[in-house]
Amino acid sequence: MQRKTEMEVVDMEYMMELAFSGCSSTSSTTGFGDLAWVDWSPAVDWGHFSVENDFSGLLEHYGLPCTPAAQDWSTNVSPTSTNCPGTPVEEFQPQLPPPIEIERDNNRGLRLVHLLMAAAEALTGANKSSDLARVILARLRELLAEGGATNMERLAEHFTDALQRLLDGVGRHEDQPPNSGEVLEAFQLLQDMSPYVKFGHFTANQAILESVVGERRVHIVDYDIMEGVQWASLMQAMVSQQETPSLAPPPHLRITAVTRLGGSRRSGTTVLDTGRRLAAFAASVGLSFSFGQCRLDADDQLRPAAVKVVKGEAVVLNCALHPPHLPWRSAASIASFLGSAGELGARIVTVVEEAVVVGGSDGSGGFVGSFMEEMKRYSAMWDSLEAGFPMQGKARGVVEKLILGPMIAGSVGRAYRRREESGEEREGWAEWLKEAGFQRIGLSFFNLCQSRLLLGLFNDGYKVDEEGPNKLVLCWKNCRLLSASVWSAPATESPAASCFSW
Incomplete structure (x- = not known):
């Protein structure tokens, strides 16, 4: 038998789709090392719920610019019932x-x-x-x-x-990603310590849910699926709608993960493992689900024709640029992904990104x-x-x-x-989308309330700011950390992604 060429193998992988809608609801979740998938991606019950321009703004977090102001650290402690009458009041003096x-x-x-x-x-x-x-x-x-x-x-x-x-x-293309299991565990730790990850995921998911109400088939094209952390809560929310008589049964959910051409066998396996874990979770909650992947071309560009879209699907583009930043990400690949929204007929585009700083505040x-x-x-x-x-x-x-x-x-x-x-001076992909003709989609009041409830589970220093009708920003005190925004694609028949530049 003639040996298949490498390109033929790539094409076979490129078109392969894993259909899991028939998985048994008793399927067990796949663990990653000692960490079970359900442990690091908990299902969420959706029914419940100026920086200064000098060094002082940077150093004040650690009390570095000057000696802390004098404070009265003495604390008078009243005698307990075991003290004899007349016992002098003890004075507590912490070690400074x-x-x-x-x-x-x-x-x-x-x-x-x-x-x-x-x-x-x-x-x-x-x-x-x-x-x-x-x-x-x-x-x-x-x-x-x-x-x-x-x-x-x-x-x-x-x-x-x-x-x-x-x-x-x-650090451009030479680096290899760290061990996937270690990153997964660190990612879970960050979720437990901070709303940094969940804030973007929850905001995007709620906007997606509201945009596909009544649809029978929903297709999410995800730029960087990583371990699929974002989608467990979305699946549960779709199923929970079935409990409301006025709403239609949950739709069939299909997720297409965008991956890089020529990636290592290990990274490709990780994407398929993510699909299997998501399929197992979907089966456990009774949601019809399928998973596939498509690869960027040799120039890190997304060819819209490579994304298999079925007639009648509500297409969503999700671009969550969350940590850790994988080395294959580039401005060109992100631009081609977002620029394909019109040709793919995307209902909405959700973007989660770090707060981008342009120059100094001074x-x-x-x-x-x-x-x-x-x-x-x-x-x-x-x-x-x-x-x-x-x-x-x-x-x-x-x-x-x-x-x-x-x-x-x-x-x-x-x-x-x-x-x-x-x-060039750009304030992130939100500005790029606006310049490219994308329109803002207003976020609901429920979405805003949900974000505030999430922050209430963490330290009081976190807050959420509204930046326009379609964008929420996560802040620590007065410092912007992360933003989530929602857009609609420009009306065009053939928006060549290559015409957009960063």
């Missing part, structure tokens, strides 16, 4: 760091920040010098090696690594200004995790290494390419 240690930490934090800004300036400023940047980064590593493990030092280490990657030209442009704002944003994330889970240092360390570290590297890399190579 000596002033000299506080001053040392302040000075170290200021030095780290100034050196990071100097390295960013040396990479892209008017006096650009790779040699100078290399010397500064080496000094940063010396300081970090001498210090302890404070929040500021851990944050500075990740930003130092991100700048080093820019200097060495690393009006300073270029990479240095964006770099400083990214430091402020990620310091807010560090602060939020510390405030909510101060005792879970080990768990936070795992999240920082496998999730936040890659996020910082991706954010710094995009800021560098966006401002220094293209010279």
